[in-house]
Amino acid sequence: MNRIKRNTIELLAPAGNWDCIRAAVANGADAVYFGIENYNARVRAENFHIDELPEIMAYLHKYHVQGYVTLNILIFEKEMNEASKIVEACIDAGVDGLIVQDMGLVKMIRDISPDFPIHGSTQMTVTSSEAVEFLKPYNLEVIVLGRENNLKQIRMIADQTDVPLEVFVHGALCVSYSGQCLTSEMLGGRSANRGECAQACRLPYDLIVDGEVKEMGNLAYVLSPKDLAALELIPELIESGVTTFKIEGRLKSPEYVANVVSKYRKAIDEYLAGRNYKPSKEEIRELQQSFSRGFTFGFLKGTNHKQLLDGTFPKSRGVYLGTVKKVLKDAVLCEIEAPLKRGDGIVFDAGRPEEKEEGGRVYDLRKKGKKIDGEVKQGLVEIVPGRHDINLTKVHVGDKIWKTSDQELEKRLRKTFETEKAFRLFPLGVSVTGSVGEPLKTVWHDEVTNNYVTIESTVNLEKAIKRPLTKEYLEEQLGRLGGTIFELSQIEVDLKEDVIIPVKELNRIRREAVDKLLLLRQTPYRYQKNQVETINSTRKQSKKEQSLYPSLISLCRSLEQIEASCQTDVDFIYADFEFTTDYPKAVQIARAYQKPIALATPRIHMPGENGILHGIIKASPDAILVRNLGAIYYYQQQNVTLPLIGDFSLNIANSKAVDLFLERGLSRITPSYDLNIQQMFDLLEHVPEEKIEIVIHQHLPMFHTEHCVYCTFLSEGTDFTNCGRPCEKHRISLQDRIGMIHPVRVDIGCRNTVYNAIEQSGAEYIANFLNAGISHYRIEFLEEDAKKVQEVIQLYREALEGKRTGTSVWKTLKATNQLGVTRGQLIKK
Incomplete structure (x- = not known):
């Protein structure tokens, strides 16, 4: 069995169920990605069972379509063995690749198999060529770039690496960087890094500017982006070096899959054929009809914060028809901008999407009271709703009207995949040889997979008295491939003399050849596979001894906090400033107090931003707090000898990931905030405790986004070049539905972080951590003044020295009692 080779340009479709798989295959997808049970980033999708893998892969490979399994979540320590079983099942079933987020899982897969394909998920937050190079040792087959990379940056990355690059081209956009959103966990205990996103970005928020609520009219959905289209x-993306075009939508319908795949198939094929292609208005409308919150290019054409979101609604609307001109007794008058017909679904939008909206089916269309048959393309029309669908007393002049469904379109899309037939035909070449007294020998060549089978007749050829086998006759008989996935493309005949053979024998040869070629397509490819006795770290466990001299670290976000911290007995200072140009001053203050200081990198590293990383070196810190893969690679290439400390944003959730990052040169690491307390202790059983740093006090960073709220709502500009820098003059916070006010801060790259309103404390678990041998503890400040900084440091120092209980710390501070994003359970002995 030859492994399917990746197409030069690949169209990758989502599949949440079998109908979606069929829709993707029928409409031209080169590959399909799908999840297995709960171990993927869309646990709300139907997903598939592990024992379905062989059947799925056989079906896909029958049509020469690749199948990728999404294992794109963080894996906790006690789940590693279960994850290894999924990996082995995927290898055995001939899966064409695993889409992976967790670096520990990457390491585990490479321990199991050196050649099984790994795809780096967008959840890895890879946004620069340095991050791509960091991943090179693990031989990833393709890397999915962050949705925030623009065309220029994609080209820069492609020019500096030979690793195939994948980008999202259609579907829902996350406002936060994938892999860097902790909002669902913080607000609802549902981890986005575990496939349980609660879509907090789609909720309404009030904008608080300098402590006052800003009047926003009906703009309430300030973090809800439009959909990517x-x-x-497509031409520019191909020319920028993109090799795989990914469609989002494993929670979407098969009709959506059919619609979107067919449109992008056409666009790619037209470009590859050398033809200029521009989608028609009708094609765009059909895409909108399947699912749309309004369309945007996202960041692909560059940053334009004004175009990224609408702000007035968070859900799919469909196609915009127009506004209500007049409400009649049994109808509404509207000047429509898009086609409408009987049976279409509509909804009336009064600008209050959080309330129940009037909607239903179109019963009739009229012009000046006269019924119209068929579809109305545009113009003034009276829309008559179904009698029981819509209460016209609740519809008002000025309400927007949206076409939410089109039954004819859905029926047409269903027809593409509903009937099981040969969705695609593949060319076969046949060569025929033989002579009297010998079997007829046929060699069949599957020209797509390059598989060959040889089928001989069970009876010998006889000399023909009349009607000998001719090329035309053999082409007719052997080419009867109707009902199969093959079609005869060419036939070569080399018969030494006039011969004959029964037609039923030719039929048998043809059927056997097709069966064997199908079997070759569907036989799983055999990857190399090692025997791995244990998945957890094999490190010999030393007896954990209580840390006698715990180190207390203060992360500061202002010079005032730096100075206040230096005046305490804190052991180490971290500086994490909005503007890294102030880093030299922070180092100067720390030096004056003889305190060691580390400087934090931005959480995201984009092409062209190495100057920021170099500036950190020039400031001469004692260590660097690294927050992304690109920064690690950059500093190692610069031969930096300073200690590199891995932060939470590296998403380290298991001992395999700890091992990987320590092997790559980090001095110590901070576990992911996705771990609850029990999961943290499960991890600590398998790692060197002296290499672990625990954050025990912080305002949790919930969203981290390229979208700038300051530019969008406090400026007439579109990006940092023309916004006027309102972030330097004002402070914005977002107030949620229950009145909690979450600060929004900007970093040097103009990215926004939304912090949780209330600080959280892990002080209650300090004694447990000390007993486990943990010696590095971090507390993080956000907007605290000098007095508050020193109070917090004193409380935690007393707790570390056993002079105060952890419970008294968080109660004194009125903080939330939890560690990371979920509190979890810890059995105290």
Whole structure:
């Protein structure tokens, strides 16, 4: 069995169920990605069972379509063995690749198999060529770039690496960087890094500017982006070096899959054929009809914060029809901008999407009271709703009207995949040889997979008295491939003399050849596979001894906090400033107090931002707090000898990941905030405790986003070049539905972080951590003044020295009692 080779340009479709798989295959997808049970980033999708893998892969490979399994979540320590079983099942079933987020899982897969394909998920937050190079030792087959990379940056990355690059081209956009959103966990205990996103970005928020609520009219959905639609950008993306175009939507319908895949298939094929292609208005409308919150290019054409979101609604609307001109007794008058017909679904939008909206089916269309048959393309029309669907007393002049469904379109899309037939035909070449007294020998060549089978007749050829086998006759008989996935493309005949053979024998040869070629397509490819006795770290466990001299670290976000911290007995200072140009001053203050100081990198590293990383070196810190893969690679290439400390944003959730990052040169690491307290202790059983740093006090960073709220709502500009820097003059916070006010802060790259309103404390578990041998503890400040900084440091120092209980710390501070994003359970002995 030859492994399917990746197409030069690959169209990758989502599949949440079998109908979606069929829809993707039928409409031209080169590959399909799908989840297995709960171990993927869409646990709300139907997903598939592990024992379905062989059947799925056989079906896909029958049509020469690749199948990728999504294992794109963080894996906790006690789940590693279960994850290894999924990996082995995927290897055995001939899965074409695993889409992976967790670096520990990457290491585990490479321990199991050196050649099984790994795809780096967008959840890895890879946004620069340095991050791509960091991953090179693990031989990833393809890397999915962050949705925030623009065309120029994609080209820069592609020019500096030979690793195939994948980008999202259609579907829902996350406002936060994938892999860097902790909001669902913080607000609802549902981890986005575990496939349980609660879509907090789709909720309404009030904008608080300098402590006052800003009047925003009906703009309440300030973090809810439109949907990505890059159909028009296919040529530019191909020319920028993109090799795989990914469609989002494992929670979407098979009709959505059929619709979107067919449109992008056409766009790619037209470009590859050398033809200029621009989608029609009708094609765009059909895409909108399947699912749309309004379309945007996202960041692909560059940053334009004004175009990224609408702000007035958070859900799919469909196609915009127009506004209500007049409400009649049994109808509404509207000047429509898009086609409408009987049976279409509509909804009336009064600008209050959080309330129940009037909607239903169109019963009739009229012009000046006269019924119209068929579809109305545009113009003034009276829309008559179904009698029991819509209460016209609740519809008002000025309400927007949206076409939410089109039954004819859905029926047409269903027809593409509903009937099981040969969705695609593949060319076969046949060569025929033989002579009297010998079997007829046929060699069949599957020209797509390059598989060959040889089928001989069970009876010998006889000399023909009349009607000998001719090329035309053999082409007719052997080419009867109707009902199969093959079609005869060419036939070569080399018969030494006039011969004959029964037609039923030719039929048998043809059937056997097709069966064997199908079997070859569907036989799983055999990857190399090692025997791995244990998945957890094999490190010999030394007896954990209580840390006698715990180190207390203060992370500061202002010079005032730096100075206040230096005046305490804190052991180490971290500086994490909005503007890294102030880092030299922070180092100067720390030096004056003889305190060691580390400087934090930004959480994201984009092409062209190495100057920021170099500036950190020039400031001469004692260590660097690294927050992304690109920064690690950059500093190692610069031969930096300073200790590199890995932060929470590296998403380290298991001992395999700890091992990987320590092997790559980090001095110590901070576990992911996705771990609850029990999961943290499960991890600590398998790692060197002296290499672990625990954050025990902080305002949790919930969203981390390229979208700038300051630019969008406090400026007439579109990006940092023309916004006027309102972030330097004002402070914005977001107030949620229950009145909690979450600060929004900007970093040197103009990215926004939304912090949780209330600080959280892990002080209650300090005694447990000390007993486990942990010696590095971090507390993080956000907006605290000098007095508060010193009070917090004193409380935690007393707790570390056993002079105060952890419970008294968080109660004194009125903090939330939890560690990371979920509190979890810890059995105290």
